[in-house]
Amino acid sequence: MDLNLRTMAAFGVAGNFTGHLEQAGEAADFRTLRTADEAAPKALFPTFIPADGTPEGSAVPAFLRTFPFSSEKIIFPAGESRLQIEPECAVIFDAEWKDGTLRSLLPVAFGASDDCSIRKEGAKKISLKKNWGACSKGFSAHAIPLNSFSAGGVLDRYRITSFLVRKNEVFLYGEDSAVRDYSYVYERLCAWLIDRLNAQKNEGPAEDIHSYLAAAGFPSRLFISIGATRYTQFGMTNFLQNGDKAVVVLYPEDTYSGAEIALRVKENRLNEPDISALVQTVVC
Numbered sequence: 001m002d003l004n005l006r007t008m009a010a011f012g013v014a015g016n017f018t019g020h021l022e023q024a025g026e027a028a029d030f031r032t033l034r035t036a037d038e039a040a041p042k043a044l045f046p047t048f049i050p051a052d053g054t055p056e057g058s059a060v061p062a063f064l065r066t067f068p069f070s071s072e073k074i075i076f077p078a079g080e081s082r083l084q085i086e087p088e089c090a091v092i093f094d095a096e097w098k099d100g101t102l103r104s105l106l107p108v109a110f111g112a113s114d115d116c117s118i119r120k121e122g123a124k125k126i127s128l129k130k131n132w133g134a135c136s137k138g139f140s141a142h143a144i145p146l147n148s149f150s151a152g153g154v155l156d157r158y159r160i161t162s163f164l165v166r167k168n169e170v171f172l173y174g175e176d177s178a179v180r181d182y183s184y185v186y187e188r189l190c191a192w193l194i195d196r197l198n199a200q201k202n203e204g205p206a207e208d209i210h211s212y213l214a215a216a217g218f219p220s221r222l223f224i225s226i227g228a229t230r231y232t233q234f235g236m237t238n239f240l241q242n243g244d245k246a247v248v249v250l251y252p253e254d255t256y257s258g259a260e261i262a263l264r265v266k267e268n269r270l271n272e273p274d275i276s277a278l279v280q281t282v283v284c
Contacts, residue, residue: 003092003109003143005069008221009049009213010137012088012115013193014126014205015042016183016227039183041227043206044196045126047115047137048223051216059211064127068137074116074246075135076284082119083240083282086228087162087174087248089113089182090139091149097218102197105190105222107149111276112160112248113225114138119239126205138248139223140278142271150186155179157252160229163265164238165245170266173235174228176258179250182227189226197222242284250276 048068051060076083090113093105116137118129131137146154162174179185184192202208213219240246251261252274264270270277 005048005139005223006067007050007219008092008223009216009219010047010069010223010225011044011209012047012126012130012225013041013184013189013227014045016189017177017181017229041184041192043126044193044200044209045130045205046207046209046212047127047130047225049212049216050219051212059208059215061127063131063133064212066131066133068131068134069139070135070137070280071139071141071278072280073135074114074138074240074280074282075133076240076242076282077118077132077136080118080120080132081239084117084119084231085162085164085173085235085240085246085248086115086117087112087160088115088225088228089155089158089160089179089250090223090225091146092143093222093224095218095220095222100214100218102194105193107146108221109143110146110155110250111140111143112250112278113140114246114248114278114280115225115228116246124205125207127207135283138246138278138280140248140250140276142276144250144274144276149190151180157254158250159253159258161249161251161258161261162229162235163247163249163262164235164240165247165265166241166243170262171234171238172232172262173238175230175232177229178253185226193224240282242282244282246278246280246282248278
């Protein structure tokens, strides 16, 4: 499916899978943010805003205008040492705007995403740990068409799993998790996204993203990574190194088992029409 990510505004959902923020050591960053309920995600953070033509000093920080996505590699950030895969399902939506207000989100496609993150204390905004330049994020070259984002639809069949391949050994990095088990998903998530895209404030680690979207001319398509899953013990304690391969896979559970996907990762056999796989080599 031909999708031009360079024309889309890209965002990630923080805190949409129980336990992930605690594992990542980031739960304390969100203590001051109030949410609709205990299960609600904490914030929506930007990773890319297509606003190259905006003048210096505009609402969009310069680093967010750098296109960060690659389906092949992760370029390690200079001066950093703690970098983790963030395995996610990403959904591309058509955005319907009216007079500068987002009215609806219509699903177009989904695929495997790595919302790769620097683990460090003291970053004032989430985005500062997300886009450090070209090849700092990942999205599969194989996105799967999607015409429904609701319970009972195709995504109910899909699971997210991730691996780190180091010196030809395959390690399970994130817990194998069902898309339907996100805290907020489908219509509930869409309602939350529309609210945040219209009304999120510059507060704590969150940003006034509506001002960014206005500066970009209210893009007609949005890329949303809907949340990182929990790590395995290995994933929680092992950071990326030069030469590693970071692998995120979305697969239908009624066709493949987790063990079969792990074998396919080892044998490099992920090229199937119903699998969205992302394999990135880490380069220092």
